[in-house]
Amino acid sequence: MQRLSLAAAGFAVALAGCRAEPNAVEAEVEPVEVAATVSPPMDAGDEHDSIWSYLVARYDADGDGSVTPAEYGRASFDRLDKNGDGAIQAADFEAGARDNSEAMRRQRSQQLLAWYFQTDDDANKLPRTELEAAARTYDTSGDGKIDAEEFGCAAEERRELGKRPTRRATRELDAFATLLDQTDEDADGLLATAELVGFFDAMDDGDGVWNLGRGQRSSRGSGGPPSGPAAGTVAPDFTLSSPEGGAAVTLSSFAGEKPVGLIFGSYT
Amino acid sequence: MGGDGMPIVEDPLSLEERNGVAAVCMTKLELEPMPALVDDVDDSVNKAYAAWPDRLYLVGKDGKIAYRGGPGPFGFDPDELETAIRGELGLPVEVPEE
Known part of the structure; x- marks a missing residue:
């Protein structure tokens, strides 16, 4: 497939919301022109190859390899100190570190199962x-x-048939491992259908159906039309800033100039 | 989710935290130099566009929605967005050979 080069006009604006799978990386839209009002991206790439690395650089004021409550703030601190030893350290971010939140664990595993184990078009x-x-x-x-x-x-076959997930080639091993983690009761390294169903039943509220998508995140589903602004309607305007906190960008400022691609994604 | 399939952080509580997560996101996903903007803590733009967890839109030069993608993750289709962009720019629409 030919890549599209937007040399003439238009660029893509990525909006970071709050959670889930980062699909935006696979969009094949190449923005070439960057509006003057947007700051250059923060050069975090060379310094930070992990969340821990980012956190320690940002919060570890005394540089002792621990982020203390005073350094981070109590509310956020409690959330991240996974092993509860009073300090946020590399250990809390290692593969074995468990997320405290049952709700988050449930939502993530449901999402994974949905991505890989749906057969019809009802994604919800x-x-x-x-x-x-x-x-x-x-x-x-x-x-x-x-x-x-x-x-x-x-998963490969599903991709070829056009079923989701499509562009997650690098994620299958991660997904498989994560699913195993959640369901492998007999620890044989295999996803038994019985284990998957057992996992489903354990988290089901009794009606034999998991409700995914917007219904799962009631705190975010409200406000605005449920289906989003339809084609032909005026795009809801907004003014937001980049992560580095540079000058704000207002969507309507591009009207009359160029089309704007909006790639909504999330990353927690 | 993080690169290892584990959630990285719970919902950022402040705009500052959001900015931090967004910056890491752009880096880890190699999205730079694509411009990124961070939604308010009340997710107002996300809600206005019914965009959780991910979604593609194209706003035309006239300020109106030219393309509204399906809700993610299943509806997230970069090919469709590309077709829409080509349409807006008056470029030939090519059928992807896959």
Whole structure:
């Protein structure tokens, strides 16, 4: 597919909201022209290759490798001190560190299962029957268990058929590992259909259906039309700043000048 | 979610925290130099566009919505956005060969 070069006009503005999978990286729109009002991006790339690295640089005032409550602020502190030892350290960010929040864990695992185990087009619901059907398609060997290879192959096929997830090629191992983490009761390194269903049932409220998407995040679903502004309507205006806090950008300022691509994404 | 599949932080409580997370996001996802803007803590723009968790839109030169993508993650389709951009710029629309 030919890449589109926006040399003539238009650029893409990425808006950071609050959570979930970063899809925006795979958009093949190349912005060439950057509006003068937007600050150059912060050069965090060379210094920070991890959240811990970023946090320690930003908050560890005395440079002792620990971010103390006084240094970070109590509310945020409690949230991040995963092992509860009174300090936020590298250990709290290691692969084994567990998230305290049951709700977040649930939402993430539901999202993962939804991305990989939906068979119909209703992205907002995952009924148990659909999960079971999808698990069967992954389990090509028919032994009731999905191994990493089956998972990878099936995900690949789904991509080719145009089913989501499409551009997450690098994420399958992560997803598989994360799902295993959540469900692998017998620790055999395989996703057994029974384990997936057991996991589903444990988190289901009894109606055999998980409600995903907007319904899951009631704190964010309200306000504005549920479906977003329709084509042909005036784009809701806004004025926001870049992460570095530079001069604000107002959407309506581009009217009459150039089209604006909006890539909404989130990253927590 | 973070690169290892684990959530990085819970909802940032302040604009300052949001800015921090957004900056890391742009870096980790190699989105720079694409300009990034950070929504208010009340997610007002996100809500106005019904954009959680992710969504694509194209605003035309006339300030009106030229393209509204489906809600993410399933509706997030960069190909559709590309087609819409081509349309807005008067460029030929090519059918992707995949």
